Each structure stands twice: as C-alpha cells, then as structure tokens.
Amino acid sequence: MCGTRAVVVGAGIVGAACARELALAGFAVTVVDRGGAASATTAHGEGNILLSDKGPGPELELAKLSRQLWPQVLAEIADRSASGAESVRAVEWEPKGGIVVATTAGGARALARFAAGQRAAGVRAEHLDAGQLAAIEPLLTRDHQAAVYYPDDAQVQPAAAATALLADALTFRCELRTGCDVLGAVTRGGRLIGLRTSTGLLEAELFVNAAGPWAGEVAARLGAPIDVRPRRGDVLVTTPLPPTVFHKVYDADYVGAVSSDDGGLQTSAVVESTRAGSVLLGSSRRRVGFDDRLRPEVLAAVATKALRLFPVLATASVMRAYGGFRPYVPDHLPVVGADPRLAGLWHAGGHEGAGIGLSLGTAQLLRALVLGRPAPIDTAPFQADRPAVLGQTSTQEDS
Amino acid sequence: MTGRQVAVVGAGPAGLAAARAALGAGAEVTLIDAARQLGGQYHRTPPEEYAASRPEALQHGWPAFAKLRRELLGHPRCAWWPETSVWALERRDPGQQGPPRVHLLRGPADGSHRVRQILEPDALVLACGAHDRVLPFPGWELPGVFTAGAAQTLAKGERLMVGEQVVVAGSGPFLLPVAASLVEAGSRVLAVLEANPAAVLARGWSRKPWQLAAQLGKAGELIDFTGQLVRGRVPFRTGRTVIEARGAGRVEEVVTARLRPDWSVVRGSERTLAVDAVCVSHGFSPQLELPVAAGCALRGTPGAQFVQTDARQRTTADGVWAAGEITGIAGAPAARAEGAVAGWYAGGGSPAARALPALRRSRDQGRDFAARLARAHPIGAAWPGWLGPRTLVCRCEETDYATLCRAVQEQPGAAARTAKLATRAGLGPCQARVCGPTVTELAARLRGAAPDAVPADGLPAAGPHHRPFAQPIRLGELARPPEPPDAAPEHHGA
Ligand SMILES: Cc1cc2nc3c(=O)[nH]c(=O)nc-3n(C[C@H](O)[C@H](O)[C@H](O)COP(=O)(O)OP(=O)(O)OC[C@H]3O[C@@H](n4cnc5c(N)ncnc54)[C@H](O)[C@@H]3O)c2cc1C
Numbered sequence: 001m002c003g004t005r006a007v008v009v010g011a012g013i014v015g016a017a018c019a020r021e022l023a024l025a026g027f028a029v030t031v032v033d034r035g036g037a038a039s040a041t042t043a044h045g046e047g048n049i050l051l052s053d054k055g056p057g058p059e060l061e062l063a064k065l066s067r068q069l070w071p072q073v074l075a076e077i078a079d080r081s082a083s084g085a086e087s088v089r090a091v092e093w094e095p096k097g098g099i100v101v102a103t104t105a106g107g108a109r110a111l112a113r114f115a116a117g118q119r120a121a122g123v124r125a126e127h128l129d130a131g132q133l134a135a136i137e138p139l140l141t142r143d144h145q146a147a148v149y150y151p152d153d154a155q156v157q158p159a160a161a162a163t164a165l166l167a168d169a170l171t172f173r174c175e176l177r178t179g180c181d182v183l184g185a186v187t188r189g190g191r192l193i194g195l196r197t198s199t200g201l202l203e204a205e206l207f208v209n210a211a212g213p214w215a216g217e218v219a220a221r222l223g224a225p226i227d228v229r230p231r232r233g234d235v236l237v238t239t240p241l242p243p244t245v246f247h248k249v250y251d252a253d254y255v256g257a258v259s260s261d262d263g264g265l266q267t268s269a270v271v272e273s274t275r276a277g278s279v280l281l282g283s284s285r286r287r288v289g290f291d292d293r294l295r296p297e298v299l300a301a302v303a304t305k306a307l308r309l310f311p312v313l314a315t316a317s318v319m320r321a322y323g324g325f326r327p328y329v330p331d332h333l334p335v336v337g338a339d340p341r342l343a344g345l346w347h348a349g350g351h352e353g354a355g356i357g358l359s360l361g362t363a364q365l366l367r368a369l370v371l372g373r374p375a376p377i378d379t380a381p382f383q384a385d386r387p388a389v390l391g392q393t394s395t396q397e398d399s
Numbered sequence: 400m401t402g403r404q405v406a407v408v409g410a411g412p413a414g415l416a417a418a419r420a421a422l423g424a425g426a427e428v429t430l431i432d433a434a435r436q437l438g439g440q441y442h443r444t445p446p447e448e449y450a451a452s453r454p455e456a457l458q459h460g461w462p463a464f465a466k467l468r469r470e471l472l473g474h475p476r477c478a479w480w481p482e483t484s485v486w487a488l489e490r491r492d493p494g495q496q497g498p499p500r501v502h503l504l505r506g507p508a509d510g511s512h513r514v515r516q517i518l519e520p521d522a523l524v525l526a527c528g529a530h531d532r533v534l535p536f537p538g539w540e541l542p543g544v545f546t547a548g549a550a551q552t553l554a555k556g557e558r559l560m561v562g563e564q565v566v567v568a569g570s571g572p573f574l575l576p577v578a579a580s581l582v583e584a585g586s587r588v589l590a591v592l593e594a595n596p597a598a599v600l601a602r603g604w605s606r607k608p609w610q611l612a613a614q615l616g617k618a619g620e621l622i623d624f625t626g627q628l629v630r631g632r633v634p635f636r637t638g639r640t641v642i643e644a645r646g647a648g649r650v651e652e653v654v655t656a657r658l659r660p661d662w663s664v665v666r667g668s669e670r671t672l673a674v675d676a677v678c679v680s681h682g683f684s685p686q687l688e689l690p691v692a693a694g695c696a697l698r699g700t701p702g703a704q705f706v707q708t709d710a711r712q713r714t715t716a717d718g719v720w721a722a723g724e725i726t727g728i729a730g731a732p733a734a735r736a737e738g739a740v741a742g743w744y745a746g747g748g749s750p751a752a753r754a755l756p757a758l759r760r761s762r763d764q765g766r767d768f769a770a771r772l773a774r775a776h777p778i779g780a781a782w783p784g785w786l787g788p789r790t791l792v793c794r795c796e797e798t799d800y801a802t803l804c805r806a807v808q809e810q811p812g813a814a815a816r817t818a819k820l821a822t823r824a825g826l827g828p829c830q831a832r833v834c835g836p837t838v839t840e841l842a843a844r845l846r847g848a849a850p851d852a853v854p855a856d857g858l859p860a861a862g863p864h865h866r867p868f869a870q871p872i873r874l875g876e877l878a879r880p881p882e883p884p885d886a887a888p889e890h891h892g893a
C-alpha cells in the first residue's frame with residue numbers, strides 16, 4: 001500500500017481514527033475538514049466508552065473490540081514520543097466503570113434481563129446489592145430497585161482523544177487540511193478519482209466519508225447519497241464540586257432510549273464527573289434536524305432525571321449547557337464499508353451516541369476491508385450496501 | 400395605550416430610560432435586573448442602611464435619578480422585578496415572529512428558593528451593560544487585584560475600602576471616577592495610571608481627558624470627579640501602567656513601567672510601589688451572552704464586539720432592541736439616549752413623535768463619543784509583551800500563557816473549541832467572561848483566525864460570547880417547573 005493516496009473527509013474522532021489506521025498501513029493520507037479538527041460533534045458530546053448500554057449484537061461486538069483497543073492504542077501513541085505521551089495524558093483515559101441503576105420495579109426487571117443477555121455475550125456485568133452500591137457510590141439515592149456494575153466502562157475527553165489520534169497519524173505520511181470544504185466528485189469510468197473542494201482539487205485512489213452527521217450531505221455532494229441523520233443531544237455542566245460521583249452512573253432508561261425510534265424528546269440520566277471536578281449530566285435525544293436552539297424544558301427534563309439518581313446535586317450550579325448532533329442511520333447501526341454504487345468511496349460513521357467509543361474498532365474494520373484482509377469481527381452488519389444506509393427505509397422519521 | 404408588553408433587561412441608565420420611553424409610548428413594561436436596586440453600574444445604589452446618610456456625595460446626577468426612580472416605581476403600567484436574572488433566552492421556532500422567550504430566575508441569588516418564570520413579551524429591550532476588560536499580567540491572580548468596576552461597586556454600593564494604599568491603572572476615562580469613589584471610601588490612591596501616552600489621548604480627544612464631559616454637554620460629571628482628585632492630590636500619569644503585581648499570598652507591591660504608544664514596555668523605566676490593592680481596567684467587555692442567545696448580529700473585531708443596531712436601536716433579531724454599553728462604550732448619558740430611543744420604538748411609539756429628533760441627536764452624539772473614546776483609549780498591540788510563559792491567561796482554570804501558545808500552534812488541536820477543551824481556558828466558573836476576549840485575541844495572533852470560526856449546521860460559532868446560560872442555575876431550580884407569570888406584579892408602586 002506504500003504511497004497509495006487516501007483522503008479522509010472529516011477530522012472528527014472517526015476520521016482521526018481511520019486516518020491513523022490508514023497511515024499505519026502505509027497509505028499517504030490527507031485528512032480534510034471544512035472546520036477545525038475535532039471541533040464538531042466530537043467536541044459537543046461526552047466521552048463515555050460503554051459496553052453497559054449495548055445489548056448482544058453487532059454493535060456490542062464492535063464495542064468490545066474497541067474497548068480492548070483503547071488502552072492499547074493510547075499506550076502505542078504514548079510510547080512513540082514525548083509529545084505523544086503528552087497528548088495521551090490530555091485524553092484523560094479513565095477506566096472508572098459504570099453503574100446502571102433502575103429506580104422502578106419494571107426498570108429493575110428489564111435491567112436484570114438485559115444484563116443477563118450481556119453476560120451471555122461476554123460482558124462483565126455484576127449485580128450490586130444496596131450495601132455494595134452505597135459503599136462505592138455513597139451519595140447515590142437509596143431509593144433504587146436494582147443496580148448493575150460494569151467494570152469495563154471507561155471515559156475519555158473526546159476532543160483530546162481525537163487530537164491524539166490525529167497527531168499520531170501526522171507523524172506518518174499524513175497531512176491535515178482544515179478549512180477545506182468538500183464540494184463534489186470527480187469521477188472516471190464510474191470510479192471516484194478526486195474531490196472538488198473549496199481549496200482545490202484533491203486526487204486519490206481511496207476516499208473515506210467520515211463527515212459525522214453531515215455524512216449524508218457529503219455523500220450526496222459526491223453523487224452517492226446515504227441516509228445519515230442528526231439526533232440532538234444536550235448536556236449540562238456544573239461548576240466544579242467536591243467528589244460526589246465516582247463512577248459513570250446511568251438510569252436504566254438509557255437502555256431503552258438508545259435504540260428507540262421515537263422522534264420526540266427522550267431523556268435518561270448519565271451522570272459522571274470530569275477530572276476538573278465538574279459533573280456532566282446527560283443527556284437528551286431529540287430529532288429536530290440541525291436546530292441549534294437551547295430548550296430550557298429539555299434541560300429541565302435532564303436535570304430532573306439526574307436528580308432522581310443524585311438528590312444531593314440539587315444545590316449544584318449549572319454553569320453551561322451544550323449540545324451536538326449524533327449521526328445515526330435509521331436502523332441504528334454504524335456504517336463501515338465500501339459504497340456499493342461509487343467505486344473508491346468508503347463510508348465510516350453513523351455511530352449515533354457511541355462514536356467516541358466505537359471509533360477505534362471502526363477504523364480497524366475499515367483498514368481490514370480496504371486491504372482485503374480478515375477483520376477481527378464480522379463486518380457484514382455494517383456494510384453500506386443495506387437498505388437503511390441507501391435511504392430505502394420507508395418510514396420518514398425525521399421532520 | 401398600545402397594550403404592548405415590553406420586557407426590559409437591565410435597570411442601568413439605558414434600561415431605565417427604555418422603560419420610561421416605553422411607558423410613554425403606552426406599553427406595559429416589566430423591568431428586570433439581577434440586582435436588588437435600580438440603577439445599574441452607574442447609579443450603584445448603596446443598600447438602604449448606608450444610603451440614608453448622604454448618597455449625593457457618591458452619586459452624580461442623583462436627583463434626576465431619584466426622580467426617574469420614583470416615576471417608574473409609581474407607574475401603574477410598570478412592574479419592577481428586582482433580583483431577577485435572565486438565565487436563558489429561547490428563540491422561537493423557525494418562521495415564527497417575535498422576540499425570544501425570556502427565562503427568569505427570581506429571588507436572592509444566595510437564597511435557596513429562587514423560582515423559574517417565563518415571559519413572552521411582544522418586545523424585548525436588552526440593556527445588560529458591560530464589565531471591565533482586564534488584560535492579564537504577572538500576578539493579576541493575587542488577592543488584592545480588583546477590576547476597577549468591582550472596586551467601585553464595593554466603594555459605592557457597600558462603602559467598603561478595597562485597600563489602604565491603592566493604585567488605579569489601565570485605560571479609559573472611568574479610571575478617574577473609580578479613583579474618586581475609592582478616595583471617598585477612605586483609600587489612599589497613590590496614582591491613577593493611564594496606559595496611553597498623552598499624545599494618543601490628545602489625538603482621540605484633542606483636549607485633556609477631564610474636559611471631555613463638556614463635549615457631551617452633560618454638567619461636568621467628570622470635571623467634578625477630577626476636582627475631587629485634585630483636592631485629594633492624586634497624581635494622574637499617562638503612558639505608564641502596572642505590568643506586574645507581587646506578593647506572598649496577596650498583593651504587596653506593583654511594578655509600573657513607562658509604555659510606548661503601542662504599549663511596549665520601556666525597559667529601565669520600571670518602578671516598584673508598595674500597595675495593598677490595585678484596581679485595573681483596560682476597557683470594557685459588553686455582556687453579549689443574551690444578545691448572542693437572542694440571535695442578534697454583532698459588529699466589530701474579535702475581542703472588541705458590540706451588538707449591531709439600526710437607527711431605531713433595533714437589532715437584527717425580530718422584536719429585540721438593544722441599548723447602552725452592549726452597543727458601544729460611551730458613558731451613562733449616551734446609554735440613556737439610546738435607551739430612550741429603544742424603549743420608544745419597542746413600546747410601539749410613533750416614528751413621528753416630536754421628542755424623537757432630539758433624542759436621536761443626543762444618541763448620535765453618544766455614538767460619536769463612543770468612537771472618540773475608542774480612539775483615545777485603544778489597547779496597544781504590544782501588550783502581550785508583559786506576559787511571561789507562566790503568566791495565567793485564565794484565572795479560573797489557571798491556564799498559563801505557554802500552555803495557550805502550545806495549544807493553538809499545534810496543528811490538530813488548534814481549533815478554538817478544541818484548544819479551549821484542551822487548555823481549559825474559559826471553562827471555569829466565569830465562563831470566559833474575563834479571559835474570553837483576551838484568549839480569542841491572543842489565539843488569533845498566534846495562529847490566525849480559528850478554522851472553526853465558521854460554525855457547522857446547528858453548532859454555535861466558537862466565539863467568546865457564546866454562553867447559553869447567562870447566569871448559573873441550580874439543578875434543583877432547573878428541575879422545578881416554571882411558575883405561571885404573576886397576575887399582579889409584586890413590586891408595584893413600592
Ligand atoms: C450530547 C452527545 C453526547 C454524546 N455522548 C457520547 C458518549 O458518551 N460516548 C460516545 O462514544 N459517543 C457520544 N456521542 C456521540 C459522538 O460524539 C459521535 O458519535 C462522534 O463524535 C461522531 O464523530 P464523527 O467523527 O463521526 O463526527 P464529527 O465529529 O462531527 O466529525 C465530522 C467532521 O466532518 C466535517 N465535515 C462535514 N462536512 C464536511 C464537508 N463537506 N467537507 C469537509 N469536512 C466536512 C465536519 O466539519 C466534522 O469535523 C455523543 C454525542 C452527543 C451529541
């Protein structure tokens with residue numbers, strides 16, 4: 001592959017991870033982004049790397065692969081150079097473990113079933129009794145029905161993680177062009193051979209569409225539309241607090257919200273503290289297109305759910321809120337693979353609320369597919385050649 | 400009566416004038432301020448206990464203010480909502496007309512029982528003022544370093560002395576009144592240091608700074624202050640500033656130095672002065688979070704932006720007017736004139752009203768004054784020469800200059816949002832109110848414009864004024880549903 005040119009469109013975490021794998025594989029990579037690197041969705045979400053929220057299936061397999069890769073990849077980067085080590089420190093990798101808490105009897109039953117299924121699929125999921133829970137998360141509500149501990153849930157600072165991956169890629173044959181908007185395709189004989197961009201023509205043998213929630217738009221500009229849609233999420237940030245929340249704590253509603261097709265507002269509490277002492281409270285899920293408005297009632301719903309888990313937070317001040325747009329495919333599976341219509345074009349994205357965690361596994365699958373090598377897990381469920389990706393789902397969920 | 404519901408945010412000179420004009424136009428007015436008292440930054444009213452004695456001594460134009468205050472508080476169509484902060488503005492659905500919904504928190508900020516309310520006015524006047532812009536310098540994080548505005552608030556509002564031996568430094572005509580308030584509160588002001596050399600001041604003003612007031616025709620407010628200063632023998636020096644504060648645990652001395660017109664330090668001119676407080680102000684930062692949340696376009700350059708308004712003080716956001724320091728820094732009389740124009744139109748007043756031409760003239764004089772002020776008191780481009788690698792640029796998060804330089808100069812992490820997350824500059828409790836414009840300016844110099852300055856669909860531009868929460872709100876307050884708007888305002892005719 002030495003010297004084969006690859007262009008990655010999008011310098012979010014998915015593009016960064018893919019660029020790194022391709023650069024390691026010997027490609028000459030150019031990463032382009034119309035904005036700055038790691039500053040779109042990747043800088044407007046949270047950094048949970050979760051197994052706990054995924055039921056058995058292809059996404060869980062990708063999550064397990066990714067979870068295994070995270071510490072390995074970070075160690076590789078840190079070992080490569082002093083600046084690599086510094087960029088890895090900024091990633092704030094914390095394998096702190098997650099706790100899912102059910103506050104209703106119905107939720108407890110669903111959680112027990114869900115966890116049993118996960119255990120069968122190889123996820124460590126340990127039931128906690130009230131005493132154990134109080135010992136490891138002392139300020140959590142005592143008013144709960146069941147709790148499951150997932151020791152393998154972890155956390156990163158997502159923009160720093162993307163930056164570290166990209167910086168590592170740049171130590172190989174890789175170049176980053178920011179402020180470069182991809183406008184259209186140059187094809188020859190049904191094959192994509194170049195991109196028209198705001199800063200000129202970019203030719204290569206291989207093109208990866210990693211444009212996050214804008215992947216559908218980029219694909220359309222290239223003449224091969226795919227159905228990737230935005231799903232808004234909002235997060236609240238408190239002023240720094242004394243230690244209050246020790247793990248990542250979710251209410252069991254989270255389990256339901258991820259795969260739900262309901263377009264209206266859904267919230268489920270995700271409570272975690274950052275290294276700086278702030279507590280992040282997530283998050284909502286709304287299908288509102290790219291509507292950037294802050295909706296106080298949505299934030300109120302997030303606050304209400306979070307307080308159900310941690311009543312002590314009632315007096316904590318929220319100083320900021322932010323939101324982003326999770327990229328999703330209507331069948332709620334990522335897309336990783338070659339475009340079935342336009343040779344030379346590949347897609348990597350649509351990870352919805354899990355793109356940070358899943359980025360590393362995704363990049364490894366892409367590398368294997370591009371090189372025609374065996375992949376560590378089955379890639380078929382993620383292929384681009386499926387009705388949901390090609391916009392052939394009949395229901396129009398979005399407004 | 401026009402029956403229009405006008406909400407005015409900010410009860411400083413601009414907001415008060417807006418309220419009065421809107422009432423004059425026949426509207427129903429809700430006047431909102433986070434403070435307990437009317438008056439804003441200018442008429443910083445001392446708590447009642449102190450005010451009893453002799454407020455005139457601290458306040459200029461007090462009788463006119465007292466009259467306006469009585470008029471508003473006694474007006475049947477005016478509701479005064481003190482200790483009420485606007486924590487968020489919620490824009491309407493695309494295609495819908497009208498100003499944003501106004502989300503309020505009512506009650507003492509330190510109390511535990513603030514309630515949420517929502518107003519849906521027909522017109523919104525934003526008059527949220529400005530705060531001091533303070534440039535970083537080594538030691539500015541030490542206790543004993545105050546912004547001039549904070550020092551003045553303590554002196555005027557609480558009659559607290561910030562220190563025994565004080566230096567006031569920075570740039571702008573308001574250094575003088577600040578010094579006067581400090582003297583009044585009992586401090587010894589060792590010097591007032593205006594960083595711009597006399598030649599720059601003269602170019603902007605063509606006269607001495609203390610003669611400015613006359614240009615506006617307002618009865619010598621600044622002259623009065625200067626009179627006090629002269630009587631108190633406070634030296635006023637131009638072309639000199641504080642470039643460092645030192646002390647173990649708090650300020651014990653400052654280093655001052657001569658500056659060239661570009662604010663580069665003349666080496667060898669450094670002097671140390673023993674002080675126990677230093678008050679600095681290098682200009683003003685308008686409070687732009689509400690205008691930005693409302694969707695108002697800004698004008699100006701990064702680090703020095705204001706709300707863009709038309710001849711009627713209308714912003715680019717439907718149903719939203721702006722007045723006072725958020726549109727430009729020109730002092731209280733200009734703020735009043737703008738407020739009157741804004742309030743009149745927001746209240747549905749006729750464009751043919753007879754009083755308008757005079758108001759507009761005085762507003763235009765105010766704008767002219769603002770332009771001169773900006774010309775006479777520029778921030779010199781060479782000020783970063785004061786910074787050492789360890790100098791903090793963000794005090795909340797203790798981010799130093801070297802860290803900022805590294806972050807914005809290294810390729811993959813250079814985007815504004817990414818660098819902010821990496822350096823944490825601006826992520827602390829003040830939410831970049833203090834360091835935002837400085838970091839934006841420094842970063843732009845180090846790397847050119849940020850590549851994410853143009854936002855993606857739905858994501859906010861990485862500007863220093865994007866603060867969707869204009870005020871912190873407790874989770875418990877947020878979680879409780881809003882109360883219905885009062886049928887009868889509480890503070891009627893108080
Ligand atoms: C509130 C919220 C919470 C979240 N929490 C988590 C979590 O805890 N854990 C987790 O794993 N995930 C989480 N996510 C999801 C995660 O943030 C995303 O899945 C992930 O960031 C997507 O990365 P990406 O690289 O695909 O997209 P992006 O980061 O959006 O990158 C795409 C890039 O493509 C560029 N681009 C677009 N169009 C063009 C064009 N025409 N030309 C050139 N460049 C272009 C964009 O500028 C952008 O930089 C959350 C998301 C949100 C919104």
Ligand SMILES: Cc1cc2nc3c(=O)[nH]c(=O)nc-3n(C[C@H](O)[C@H](O)[C@H](O)COP(=O)(O)OP(=O)(O)OC[C@H]3O[C@@H](n4cnc5c(N)ncnc54)[C@H](O)[C@@H]3O)c2cc1C
Pocket residue numbers: 408409410411412413414431432433434438439440441442483484485486526527528529530531547548551573576577620621686689722723724725729730731732734869870
């Ligand atoms: C230190 C200092 C000294 C000065 N000395 C002089 C002088 O001598 N002569 C002179 O002419 N001018 C002077 N000025 C300038 C003068 O104070 C201003 O020009 C004038 O106050 C501006 O009026 P304003 O109405 O725009 O804002 P302000 O007076 O600042 O009023 C804004 C009000 O809005 C409120 N507010 C802001 N945000 C919110 C929110 N989210 N929710 C609720 N309320 C909110 C604030 O509480 C505040 O009361 C001085 C200014 C300073 C800082």
